[in-house]
Amino acid sequence: MNQFRVCLMICAIGGASLCSGQMAPPQLFSGMEGYTFLPDGTAIPIWGYGWVADGYITLPGPLLEYTQDEFVQLNFTNPSPESHTIHLHGLDVDQANDGVPATSFFVVTGQEATYEFTADYPGTFLYHCHVTTTLHLTMGMYGMILVNRPDMTLFEGGPSYAKNAPILFSDLAIETNVDAVQSFPFHDIRPDVFMVNGVSGNQLEQPDHIIDFEPGEPIALRLGSMAYSLMRLDFPSELNATCYMSDGRPLPEPFDVEEMDIFPGERFTVMIEPVEGWDGYIGCEFWNIPDQELDGEQSIHVRDKSLSVGEWSELIAPLGYPNPTRSSISWNGPASVSVFDVSGVLVFQGPLDQGQLHVNGWSTGMYTAIFPDGNRSRFSVIH
Ligand SMILES: [Cu+2]
Known part of the structure; x- marks a missing residue:
């Protein structure tokens, strides 16, 4: 794209x-x-x-x-x-x-x-x-x-799949991100945000984070971990989950999987072919490795596509008006915004003034607005 x-x-x-x-x-x-x-x-x-x-x-x-x-x-x-x-x-x-x-x-x-x-x-x-x-x-x-592979098989002679679902686990320690002054030994890091594809909690219920399936069409879950935690996944039996690949190579024998551990840096490819009409979750536990404590949990929503009709219309990022603008731009809905210029530099962060962002004095150019729900919208400033 x-x-x-x-x-x-x-x-x-x-x-x-x-x-x-x-x-x-x-x-x-x-x-x-x-x-x-x-x-x-x-x-x-x-x-x-x-x-x-x-x-x-x-x-x-x-x-x-x-x-x-x-x-x-x-x-x-x-x-x-x-x-x-x-x-x-x-x-x-x-x-x-x-x-x-x-x-x-x-x-x-x-x-x-x-x-x-x-x-x-x-x-x-x-x-x-x-x-x-x-x-x-x-x-x-x-x-x-x-x-x-162009033929949509996992590997030569391997099973076919209808689509990929990339799932990248990671975590972060807020204190470090807010004040990024020093590096820690690996085992000293105590994360407090536990993420699936960069989001957590109810953000995983946004439509673009839900895995919608068509009955009879297998999905290749591309699982990888950049987390400091040990990942422990729970696959309900209705998913019919089978692990075919580990660390970028086919396994000698695929195996049915209900629980799976993923250590930092590991990758697995797991095929799922959920039963028709299923609507449920893959459980994701984040275990601290040195302390062997459960630090966090997330849930990945998997759902028969027929149950999702109509939701996408809510996802469309708000369009600002007027666009391009000379003095101010308004959005319906969001209360605050972060704005980046084309080189990725944050130029504004904070609340909108009754839905308006004032851009008098800003340089001519293209900007990207990112709202608290993660939606993005682009606009141009002209003079
Ligand atoms: Cu770097």
Whole structure:
């Protein structure tokens, strides 16, 4: 989708010649001035990755999807004040491209780099920054990578699936994110926010976080953990869950799964084919590893698609008006907003003035508004 957007922009600017099937590769950037929102609306500072074309970072970073045997050129730029890298966790890349700074390279402030590799093996992988790793991880610098096969089988000779459901577990310690001054030994980190795809609690009931299934169409759950916690998952028997892959390789024998442990950095591919009409949850427990204590729980909603009709209309991000604007822009509904410019820098955060955001004196350009419910809306300021 992002590739498509980049192509559209090039079409608009440069005419038809660049768009004859060849799309400009999208570029990731790293930022250190982002926010994620807790279910109660509290904004927590994050560092992370985002698409340059979007102009903001996300938690987790963008899902990177490739096709088996594709030669990947992952373009990366770092406008942020510190060095970062992209470590391609579990992918069989050469040492120069694996993002461990001591053995490959740092991407320092203002620098661009391209990581190159061939996506030899289909499966579920992760990426994260490898600079002062525990701190940069805790701050949010991670994402998931999928290597798919064009025939929608998990691996050669493996089972077919109808769609992927990427599920990335992570956690963070609010104290660290609010005051990101030091790195901790791995075992000293006591997270207090426990997340599935960057959200928690009732945020997981937003339609884009619910896994809707069509009866008879298997879904490939792409499970990966960037959490400090040990994940313990509970799959109700109605899901008919079978584990086929571990750490980006097929298992010698698939096995039916009702309970599964996932340690930090591990990945599993589990196929589900839920019974018709089912509506329930995959339970996710976050266990502190040194103390062996249950620190948090989340629930992933899985539901027969026929039960979800009509919900999507509520999800559409609010459109601001007028857009473009010279002096102010209004939204119906939200009480507060965070606004980022095209380089991902936070330019405003706070309550709206009777639904209005005043932009007198702002630079001409494109901005992204992020609301407490996570919805995003773009607008332009002109003078
Ligand atoms: Cu970093």
